[in-house]
Every structure is written in C-alpha cells, then in structure tokens.
Amino acid sequence: MLFRNLASLRHLFLSKKERVFLNAIQSITGQLVYNVGLYKLAVNHSSAAAVNFxxxxxxxxxxxxxxDAVLGMVVADYLFTQFPFxxxxxxxxxxxxxxxxxxxNLLSRKIGLNQLIKYHKNQYAVMPKSIFGDSLEALVGAVYRDKGFLKCRKFIIEKIILAHYDLDELIHTTTNHKSKLIEWAxxxxxxxxxKVLDLNDSIKKKQFTTQVVIDEQVYEIGYGLSKKKAAQDAARRTLEVLEEQIDE
Structure with missing residues (x-):
C-alpha cells in the first residue's frame, strides 16, 4: 500500500506526455507502474540513446x-506445468x-508497444522489425525490475501467453524450420x-544427428528418430541463432 501511494504521488508531477506514456504502459502490462524511468528505458532503442558519464x-x-532470460524461463516453466507428460x-x-x-515482433505491434518505441529516424528509414521484439523483451525486464518476479510472471502468463496464444492451435500448427532456413539461404x-553426422544405436531407439552447414561454416546440431526430424531440429536451432538476421 505504501509503494502504491508513493507511486501515485510521484505520478502527480508527471507532464501530460509522461502521463499518456504511463497510462499506455499500465494498459499493456495490467499493472501499476512504480518506476517510470525503467519503462522509458525499455522503449529507448540504442540508435536514440544518449551516452552517460x-x-x-x-x-x-x-x-x-x-x-529475454525471464520470459524464456517463465514460458518454459508454464509449459512444463501445463504438459506434465x-x-x-x-x-x-x-x-x-x-x-x-x-x-x-508481431505481438509487440499487436499490443501497441511499437507506438512507444524511440529510435533515430535518420538512421533507419523504416524501423527494423527486430526492434519490436527486442523492446517487448526489454519491457519484461522492466516489469521484473520494477515489480519483482511474481508480478512479472503474472504479466507474462496473463497478458502474453493466455491473452495472445492458443496452445492447442500452436500444438497442431506444424512449422517447417528446414524450408524456412533454406528459403533464407x-x-x-x-x-x-x-550433414548427417552419425547414427547412435541403442537397444530401444536409433537417433540421427544432423548438423547445418552454411557457406562451409558449421552451425547447430539437431537430433531425431529419423533423418527428417533431425534436420528439422537442426534447422530450428540454427534459426534461433540467426533469427535477428533472418527477420531484418
């Protein structure tokens, strides 16, 4: 209650522009903001950033x-609990x-976070799509620092996962990682x-191991009970490494 009252008192001294920003952030997160500065920083791209002392x-x-770390951990834990088998x-x-x-990137635009991002317009004629997703991860970081883990977890589960993702649909949607990687290449x-590296035999299963090679540079290794599944796994892992290059 004390923090809530102090936050409300500080907000009285904000400018009209700052109050509009504050209301937008609170609408997106569903939470009362304590430290406005954290959220301003979360939407401040490096191209528009000043250098401190x-x-x-x-x-x-x-x-x-x-x-990025908090979001990945909360989503992993949520899925671990939802799908115990x-x-x-x-x-x-x-x-x-x-x-x-x-x-x-898509979710950032959907919730309106892209409208709050500050970047140097002379450096980018069009805002790179990767900025959207980066800023969403930064927003998660800001909520974590401002409100703590439990409130941040609540934001991720209620305002991100449950509000914007249908898990049943995700389960039944097949992503062809290999085709996407080949198309980009x-x-x-x-x-x-x-490249199929080897075949590991055991009593119960045979597991294939595949590695992605791009311009003679080795990338990620994937595993699967068939060559097709191993290639898809390797492509998925490689896409995660290259995702910013691919999305730009």
Missing part, C-alpha cells in the same frame, strides 16, 4: 538481455513458437547443407 549508451539493451522436444518446440523473434545467396 560512464560512457555507456542508455538504451534498452540491458533490459532486453534480462527480459510431454517430452523435452515437444516443450522446446512450443516454447520456440511463443518466444521466437517473429512471434515477439537462397535469398541471401548462401550455400546450405544438412
């Missing part, structure tokens, strides 16, 4: 780093569909191959 740009990149591969696939860059004039 420590020589560090005051951008959203540190909050993005934090939010599913294996690691299933959980990883569904988590990827929620937190991949393309999904976060062709667009960028890159040579791509999927």
């Amino acid at each position: 420590h020589g560090i740009k005051e951008s959203n990149e540190r909050l993005e780093y934090l939010g 599913k294996d690691e591969g299933f959980l990883t696939e569904i988590r990827s569909k929620i937190v991949n860059r393309e999904s976060l 062709q667009k960028e004039n890159k040579q791509i191959s999927f």
Whole structure:
C-alpha cells in the first residue's frame, strides 16, 4: 500500500506526455507502474540513446538481455506445468513458437508497444522489425525490475501467453524450420547443407544427428528418430541463432 501511494504521488508531477506514456504502459502490462524511468528505458532503442558519464549508451539493451532470460524461463516453466507428460522436444518446440523473434515482433505491434518505441529516424528509414521484439523483451525486464518476479510472471502468463496464444492451435500448427532456413539461404545467396553426422544405436531407439552447414561454416546440431526430424531440429536451432538476421 505504501509503494502504491508513493507511486501515485510521484505520478502527480508527471507532464501530460509522461502521463499518456504511463497510462499506455499500465494498459499493456495490467499493472501499476512504480518506476517510470525503467519503462522509458525499455522503449529507448540504442540508435536514440544518449551516452552517460560512464560512457555507456542508455538504451534498452540491458533490459532486453534480462527480459529475454525471464520470459524464456517463465514460458518454459508454464509449459512444463501445463504438459506434465510431454517430452523435452515437444516443450522446446512450443516454447520456440511463443518466444521466437517473429512471434515477439508481431505481438509487440499487436499490443501497441511499437507506438512507444524511440529510435533515430535518420538512421533507419523504416524501423527494423527486430526492434519490436527486442523492446517487448526489454519491457519484461522492466516489469521484473520494477515489480519483482511474481508480478512479472503474472504479466507474462496473463497478458502474453493466455491473452495472445492458443496452445492447442500452436500444438497442431506444424512449422517447417528446414524450408524456412533454406528459403533464407537462397535469398541471401548462401550455400546450405544438412550433414548427417552419425547414427547412435541403442537397444530401444536409433537417433540421427544432423548438423547445418552454411557457406562451409558449421552451425547447430539437431537430433531425431529419423533423418527428417533431425534436420528439422537442426534447422530450428540454427534459426534461433540467426533469427535477428533472418527477420531484418
């Protein structure tokens, strides 16, 4: 109650523009904001950031780093609880569909966060799509620092997962990671191959191991009970590494 009263008192001294920003953030998060400065930082792209006296740009990149970790952990824990009899591969696939860059970019625009982002318009004729998802992760980081883990978890589950994702639909939507990676490689004039490394035999199963190679540079390794599944897993892992390049 004390923090709520202090926050309300501080908000009385905000400018009209700051109050509009505050209301927008509280509408998106569904939570009372205590530290407005954190949320201003969360939407401040590095292209628009000033350098402080420590020589560090005051951008959203540190909050993005934090939010990425918190978002991934909360989503992983939520799926772990929701699907107690599913294996690691299933959980990883569904988590990827929620937190991949393309999904976060779309969600950021859907909730209106993109309207709050500050970036240097002279540096970018059109705002890069990756900025949207980065800012959403930074917002998660801001909520975590401002309200603590439990409130941040509530925001992620209620305002992100339950409000914008149909888990049944995600389960039954097949993503062809290999085709997406090949399409990107062709667009960028890159040579791509999927190399089967070995076949691990055991009494109960045979597991294939496949590695993605792009322009003679090795990338991620995938595993599966068939060559097709191993290639899809390797492509999915590689897409996660290359996601910002692919989305730009």
